[in-house]
Amino acid sequence: MTESSQFLFFFSALGAFNGLLLSIYFALSAKKKVFSNYFLSLLLLVLSIRIIKSVFFYFNPHLSNIFIQIGLSACVLIGPFLFLYLKTYAEDEKPNWTKHVLPYLAIITTLGFFYPYVEHRAIWSTWIIKAISVQWFVYIILSFKSLQPVIRKIKDKESLRKIDVWVLSIFLGVTLIWLAYTTSAYTSYIAGALSFTFILYVNLLLLIFRNSNGITFFQEKEKYKNKEIDQKTLDLIGQRLAIIIEKELFLNPNFTLEEAAKELKVTKHVLSQYLNEILGISFSNLISTYRVGKAKKLLETEKNYTIESLGYDSGFSSKSTFFTAFKKVTGLTPAEYQKSYSK
Structure with missing residues (x-):
């Protein structure tokens, strides 16, 4: 592995590892009655699983097929968890998460059982991965509706609360990661992992600012x-x-x-x-x-x-x-x- 390859591996893998740590952090925070943090934790978890698969597959094309299948399957829950997190932010109440999670979990598990990636790579590449990408995009559109109060504030040039900037950055981050994977055929397969790492560290800075009394956004x-x-x-x-x-x-x-x-x-x-x-x-x-x-x-x-x-x-x-x-x-x-x- 060349020096530049080592840097790419370290930078992208570090983002995935820190994503897992943040997932644990928000899961523990949810115990403090911040229910939306459960969805944020699960969102980071499935994103990290997807990124880890990408990183190791990019640097090791002979990676076990079952690991690849798990990584791809995790994508089916990225959109739903983004939607559920932003919906709890907008409505401040627990949404019916089962109808957005359990059906997709059942479908991807059934497909994985009857059409395992190791034996049906063509089906996964041609149909399943594309279907997951479309489903992810549909949930991005649905999630955007929960950001309407923030969009109106931006249009009217009003002050944004720290939580407004935070959820907006989460939405844009997941959207950019989807875009990076969707266009990876024209750029590089590792682009999704690198974008996740970059976005993760930007959001980490926002998390620090969010918890700082001296920082405000769009100070009017x-x-x-x-x-x-x-x-x-x-x-x-x-x-x-x-x-x-x-x-x-x-x-x-x-x-x-x-x-x-x-x-x-x-x-x-x-x-x-x-x-x-x-x-x-x-x-x-x-x-x-x-x-x-x-x-x-x-x-x-x-x-x-x-x-x-x-x-x-x-x-x-x-x-x-x-x-x-x-x-x-x-x-x-x-x-x-x-x-x-x-x-």
């Missing part, structure tokens, strides 16, 4: 430094802010900071500064509060609508964002609130 207040809003503008915004409620502009699920600023006849920057410094709330949280207020009224008066449809009628773009926002504001789920009101 720096932009406002030494730029005070004059009293006339303050009074003007205070008077006109009610327009958003009166016209129920928040019912538009795509209502943006820029549209609100136009309606209030101020600049987007000034409105953002007013909300953050004077009211102490971000634009997305303010609109979310208005929507929850509307939802509460509908829950109190409407009996012939499903709770999910009431969420859409209140301006929420998805069931998950509705449930998360409602519980954050009221401390209850929509169903619990409706039940308590009807007593």
